[in-house]
Amino acid sequence: MFTLSEFNTYISLVTGTNPSRAWIEMNIEEVCMDVIEEDGSYEYLENVTLDFLINSRELDGYLSGGSVGDVDINEFDIKLDSLSMDVEGDKVTVEGRIKLRVDTSIQKMYSKYYSVNNDANLEIDMNFELNFSFNYDEDSIETQDFINHDDFDFEVTNLELTSVNIEDDEECEVEFCVLCDQRPGEYNYHTGGLVCESCMSSNDTCPDCGVVFERETMHGAYCRECEANH
Ligand SMILES: [Zn+2]
Numbered sequence: 001m002f003t004l005s006e007f008n009t010y011i012s013l014v015t016g017t018n019p020s021r022a023w024i025e026m027n028i029e030e031v032c033m034d035v036i037e038e039d040g041s042y043e044y045l046e047n048v049t050l051d052f053l054i055n056s057r058e059l060d061g062y063l064s065g066g067s068v069g070d071v072d073i074n075e076f077d078i079k080l081d082s083l084s085m086d087v088e089g090d091k092v093t094v095e096g097r098i099k100l101r102v103d104t105s106i107q108k109m110y111s112k113y114y115s116v117n118n119d120a121n122l123e124i125d126m127n128f129e130l131n132f133s134f135n136y137d138e139d140s141i142e143t144q145d146f147i148n149h150d151d152f153d154f155e156v157t158n159l160e161l162t163s164v165n166i167e168d169d170e171e172c173e174v175e176f177c178v179l180c181d182q183r184p185g186e187y188n189y190h191t192g193g194l195v196c197e198s199c200m201s202s203n204d205t206c207p208d209c210g211v212v213f214e215r216e217t218m219h220g221a222y223c224r225e226c227e228a229n230h
């Protein structure tokens with residue numbers, strides 16, 4: 001039996017590469033996970049993901065009405081895919097795809113005043129690039145501690161929502177129409193609260209922002225605020 005460091009040396013002789021490089025090549029997935037899971041990379045990944053989920057509006061289409069207000073990530077599962085590695089001197093660049101599965105809680109906003117929460121399982125694919133340097137000396141060969149953790153750079157780009165599985169609404173209380181107080185409110189009313197379908201149709205609705213106003217109180221076809229954009 002070889003020890004791992006003997007094996008590395010052997011591989012290096014055969015392939016003409018240095019032992020740490022050979023070790024990194026053999027353990028590339030583990031090495032990437034190591035670097036991603038520490039030193040702030042994990043927080044970075046979480047922040048980029050949250051920013052994408054909240055601000056890209058891509059989730060809105062999957063909600064039955066409403067739009068994404070806030071997202072909490074409860075659990076994260078990272079899988080790496082299509083890894084390729086480039087070495088120059090002691091610098092390593094790894095590129096590949098991250099397949100992220102996240103358990104989230106999504107706040108679904110119906111209006112400024114009314115929202116419900118849904119648990120959702122999401123899958124998000126993205127490209128990543130990881131740059132770090134490695135140590136190559138007797139010590140690091142002995143301990144297989146090749147990665148220089150002080151000096152790395154991790155970036156993800158092109159986030160893409162590939163799977164969305166949203167659980168049923170958590171118990172939600174119906175908010176009644178502020179005009180008739182008879183039916184559930186669905187549309188934003190200009191002074192706050194929601195109005196129902198029937199009350200909406202007997203009032204005016206701004207085609208830009210969708211807010212309902214009393215008859216004849218809008219500025220032409222749009223509300224005062226939206227009028228400025230026309
Ligand atoms: Zn009503």
Ligand SMILES: [Zn+2]
Nearest residue numbers: 206209223226
């Ligand atoms: Zn408007």
